Amino acid sequence: MAMIRTLSEALTGTSVDLAPGAKVLEVADLELSFGGTQAIDGVSFDVDRGELFAIIGPNGAGKTSIFNCLSGVYRPQAGTISYLGDDLLGHRPHAVAERGIARMFQNIELFDNLTVLDNLMLGRHLHLDYSTFSAIVYHGRAKQRELTNRRIVEDIIDFLEIEAFRKFPGGMLPYGVKKRVELGRALAMEPKLLLLDEPVAGMNVEETEDMARFILDIRAELDLTMILVEHDMGLVMDLADRILAVDFGRPLALGTPREVQGDPAVIAAYLGETDEDAAPLDAAAGPAADQTSL
């Protein structure tokens, strides 16, 4: 009789082996422009194994564009993206996904007509190694793979506490649950690097705290490297190990939350030119919609 599995027992492929000092992700001098608009202008950063790295910036700063470059949706004009020693540039999004990079979208990109189960099973797409022929007869390998992966998906459903929505179509879910299913779908990919694009945008305090708890649990259980883009400064300052602040595509500051919070350039970007009684950051940034998304 099988026991209930924890997330770390269900998803075993999220940890990366790295030589000491090596980085999971190294981005150098990234440049991306659309016609005359410079979306990303010389951004460089690296992410350590198991780190929760955050990218912040005002609306239109280029945060989501950085994500789109990482996941292969946009092709930057210059710069390098090195992931586990492998050059990511020029790969199609599905090839990037095959390398173990999963992503949660800012504006929910769930498959509206598929059930929560099917949405999560789509996250397992790359782990379902059976042929189309096997799928057509749905016997042997295909059936066995579907069953084992269904079990993994159920473990994720368990973890995210979305049992009640298992057979609901994605389009009919409440907003907060949609975000949670999106997180689950990204988790189901069993990634080595997880990109979270505004996981708590538009959420109330309770939902935000739930999401923060899930992110912390994922860190604790899976030793997963994550990059977080978020406007909720409270969340970012509490969760992130290091923060990169960008504005107009240019890097403003990079460092620990405390360092970035006190950086004059960051305060200027959020509040205008600084004076003595600058308000704390978290009061300034609201969860407003970012227009740079897909």
Add this chain to the structure above:
Amino acid sequence: MTSRTATSTPASSPSTPTVPPTGSSAKTSSRLRRGRPELYTDYAADMAMFNTPAKRLWTGLLLVGLLILPFYLDRSWTSLFITVFIFAIGAIGLNLVSGYAGQVSLGHAFFIGLGAFTAAYFGGTDPNFLGLGLDMAIWLPMAGIVPAIVGWAVAPLASRVRGLYLAIVTLGLLFVGGHFFNEFTSLTGGPNLGRTAAPPVLFGVDFSSAGPLLGIEMTARQRIYFLTLVFVIVAAVLARNLTRSKVGRAFAAVRDRDIAAEVMGVPLARTKQSAFAISSFYAGICGGLISLTSGGRLDPINFAGAEGLFLSVTFLAMVLIGGPATISGSLMGAAFVVFLPRFVETVAHYVPAIGSSGLFSVQQLENILFGVFIVAFLILEPRGLFGLWLRVRNYWKAYPFSY
């Protein structure tokens, strides 16, 4: 593999419902199965094709009904059912590419025609035309494989555009292919002349003549009824398997959100390509069998130009009326579209406004109703007949409550 229940409840309490009833109120019954059709104790039971007793029962009854039906039907009704079965195979094919993968295709008639003439080439026995005279065991698979290869080859062109533009590209395919059919007279016989189709001789048994089948003496029509019934069941089961596997999910993902699908690791171009290839395979099988509905003759004009476009639209209507992205909907849609003219004809006898002396002729009313039904379903029930069925089912599942 596992007896762990799907809820967070420990496996030691197997009476917990593992799947919350969707759209129905959970009835607390002391009897475990009765009244709790969605109680599962393993994932395999939940993922089975017929995962509730009701589905098993009704599918079984339908099957038994279809098996005894031809012994009680007259010739013309048996023919109608044969047409339903053959068209249903084509409708399933179009549903795979348009309903599931979201790639609207008006070129379906081309692939049906290609299947028809491929079958005629491999199975044809008429010395006036190209034909190898092979058995149906060879010509029928070939009628699927050749269009599948052509579908695979043209898909890269089609997968670069979407929506309306894709419809126009596939329309172009229809006209180019139609020209080919009309001009290749040694194979197709040329427009308005046509040729004889491949005879339905499977493993040496000629289904176009009366004789025993499984020990029962039958007319030719009844034999063809059972032959096509077997084909449509196999086609539907395989398609259903495909759609509940990772391939079907990938199709739906490409349809709903293509960029998200790609980020999940679904290769867009290759997925669209396999959707076109598999759809064309089904269209080809439908084409290979279509001569059984037209007295064993094939006329290229039916698959070319305006006639071909009408055939494509007919199949689109089956998908839209039956229910996009459902296999059973394709079957219902095919039945609806094939039975509609007969229904109109029957009604016309009793309604004086219809008929040669009335307001519309039977033919006109047919066309009008056809259009009205497509529009009505698109607006009122986009899930088609399958959606209507869902409403009825959910009403009775929740009865006497509204939700």
